[in-house]
Amino acid sequence: MTKLKIGIIREGKVPSDRRVPLLPAQCVEIMQQYPHVEIFVQPSDIRCISNKEYVSAGIPIREDLSSCDILLGIKEVPIYQLMADKTYLFFSHTIKLQPHNQKLLQSVLEKRITLIDYEALRDKENKRVIAFGYYAGIVGAYNAFLLTGKKYNLFDLKPAHKCYDINELIAELKKVVLPPLRFVLTGAGRVGNGAELMLKEMGIQKISPQDFLTKTYKHPVYTQIISADYNRLPSANQSINIWNTEHFHEHPEMYQSNFMRFASVTDVLIAGAYWDQRAPKLFTTEDIKRSDFSIRLIADITCDINGSIPTTVKSTNIYDPAYDFNPFTKDIEAPFSDPRNITVMAIDNLPCEIPRSASEDFGNQLIKNVLPDLLTKPYGDLIQRCALTVKGTLGPHFSYLKEYSEGK
Numbered sequence: 243m244t245k246l247k248i249g250i251i252r253e254g255k256v257p258s259d260r261r262v263p264l265l266p267a268q269c270v271e272i273m274q275q276y277p278h279v280e281i282f283v284q285p286s287d288i289r290c291i292s293n294k295e296y297v298s299a300g301i302p303i304r305e306d307l308s309s310c311d312i313l314l315g316i317k318e319v320p321i322y323q324l325m326a327d328k329t330y331l332f333f334s335h336t337i338k339l340q341p342h343n344q345k346l347l348q349s350v351l352e353k354r355i356t357l358i359d360y361e362a363l364r365d366k367e368n369k370r371v372i373a374f375g376y377y378a379g380i381v382g383a384y385n386a387f388l389l390t391g392k393k394y395n396l397f398d399l400k401p402a403h404k405c406y407d408i409n410e411l412i413a414e415l416k417k418v419v420l421p422p423l424r425f426v427l428t429g430a431g432r433v434g435n436g437a438e439l440m441l442k443e444m445g446i447q448k449i450s451p452q453d454f455l456t457k458t459y460k461h462p463v464y465t466q467i468i469s470a471d472y473n474r475l476p477s478a479n480q481s482i483n484i485w486n487t488e489h490f491h492e493h494p495e496m497y498q499s500n501f502m503r504f505a506s507v508t509d510v511l512i513a514g515a516y517w518d519q520r521a522p523k524l525f526t527t528e529d530i531k532r533s534d535f536s537i538r539l540i541a542d543i544t545c546d547i548n549g550s551i552p553t554t555v556k557s558t559n560i561y562d563p564a565y566d567f568n569p570f571t572k573d574i575e576a577p578f579s580d581p582r583n584i585t586v587m588a589i590d591n592l593p594c595e596i597p598r599s600a601s602e603d604f605g606n607q608l609i610k611n612v613l614p615d616l617l618t619k620p621y622g623d624l625i626q627r628c629a630l631t632v633k634g635t636l637g638p639h640f641s642y643l644k645e646y647s648e649g650k
Contacts (some may be wrong), residue, residue, distance in 0.1 A: 245280050246617060248272075249310035251264050251388055252284040255317040260290045260597040261374075263331070266299035268605040275609075278619050282307060290597035312616070315607075326353040327633075331612075334359045334630065339646045347631075347647050354634035362640075363612060363628045370432075371624070372612040377516055377593040377600035378406075379436025382543030383588050386425075386512050387418065387444065389564055391540055393578050393585050396421070402595035403560050412443050412597065420444065424454070425464035425647040426508045428472070428524075429515030433543050437514050438466060455503055465504075469515070472501040472524065494521035501525055506534040513542045516551035527552050530569040530584060538584055545590045557587070559589040 250269075264272070270283045282304040283296045293303050307313060308325060324330075336347045337359060350357050364594045365372050380403050391397040399414050417426040425446065427437050441448070446462045454465035470485045470585045476498050490497060499522040505511075511522075529535055530553065553567040555574065566583035568576040577585055593600035615622025621629070629637040636643055 243570075244278070246276075246278055246282045246312070247310040248279060248312045248314060249304075249307035250251050250281065251284045251307065251313050251315045251319065252286040253288060253315060253317055254320040254323050257636065258288040259317045259591070259594060260288055260401045261316045261594060262289050262291050262597075262601045263316060263608060264605045265482075265578060265602055266296045266301055267477075268602075268609060269296070269301045270299055272613065273607060276613075279617060282310060290601060290637070305512040318343060321346055321349045323619050324349055324353055326355065328419075329358065330357040331360065331616075333361055335361075336643070337362055337630065337640070339643065342396060344646060344649065347643065348649060349630055351634050351636075351647055355641065356629060356633055358612075358616070358625060358628070359630045362630055363624060365624075372604065372607040373432055374391075374593040374600055374604060375432030376436040377545055377596065377603060379433040379438075379613050380408060380411070380440055381592040381595045382433070382514065382541050382587070382589070383427075383437035383440035383512055384415070385563055385589065385592075386510055386541035387415060387420075387440070388425065389541070389577075389585060389587055390420075390510060391418070394421075401560075401563075405596060406598065408596055408599040410464075415440065415444050418444065420446070420462040422460055423462045423509045424459075424507060425510045425512060426454070426464045427464060427512045427514060428468075429513075430466060430468050431514075431516065433514035434466065437543065455507060467504065471493050472499060472504060473497040474500045491518075494518045498522055499524055502529055502532075502535075505529065505537050508537050510539045510541070511537050511541060511543050513551050515544065515550070517544060517546055519549075521550070523552055524550050525552065527569075527572060528569075532539075535569075540584060540586050540587045542586060543592065545588045547588075551586075552588050553584050554588045556584075556588065560591070560595055561590060563589055573640070613646055638639060 273279055282302050283308055285293050285303050297303060311321055312329045318334055319332055336343045360372050365371055384402050388399040391399055398420050402411060405411050427434060441464050446464050449463050449465055451465050451467050451471050451580055469490055501524040540551060540553060542551045545557055547554060562587050564587045565576040566574055566577050566579050566585050568583050575583060616622040630640055632636060
């Protein structure tokens, strides 16, 4: 059988991403499972995995990957580095018609590239089959605790990006004893599940939304809420008086937020729920002026600028993770500068803080959910349905990108 060559490319986007699509042990696993596959790695001094670790596992380091059939990366590949007639897998950030990457898609098409965007890979129920969301949730919740310690002068945690992996994050959390603070976590998907892991590791008691709203506690507690808990139809539309998830997803613009009842009894909000732009925001900038708005720290893992969380007006970064939002002037101020301010964390690349653990999880998803359809000829159903481009033409589900790809 003809050998199929896979290359792991060096991340070219600036600033560089330290994550990798596959760890050395995962490369070995693939070559054992698929004897016709060979894997090569482009050298990099930036990755969380050193060149030496790949070499020690028997994976060749090679600068020139032009002989490879499939090229794996994480972030967008700079246009000048794209090789014609290859198959690429990376996050292209084009499927939402992002203006800054329009030329990238045009170049992919011009070079007859087959582009498989991780974000576009979905099962037949339209659920993503590979993502970093779980680790975004883990790091986002960890940062919520780190900032809680700073805001209330309670304790100091090692920043996540200085921890070796998830195990060190958990070890840091074990050192902390929290006062009776109240946390709300929105979302129950990948992000929400990752965030909840950290809440559980902290030993914080989980209570029902109803108990959270009606009871007081002498120890820290959290509740996890979904759309049904903080959205409702206006009284004029009470003909649909039983929550209907399908109706909400189809007509989110018909709903109003009912989140203020949580905001009045919450100290820290961890926002991990997907938000449709047609849906109501959780609260308004007028709400945060109210005396009963008790939230003073928001870890916005979603990082939707001017999205569901009105205080998220800019993104932050790993090294400068938070800012204060003045509820009365709407000004951005230095973090922890005034106890009346709302401190906001909105890091837009959270998994990069623990790249080794995030990469391991991502690689496992790649092996389980993607490679069985990628390493066959012809491609399996997943790739045939979800490829963004196929040899320089838009894939079957991406005709809506035609004008965008033509520069219009």
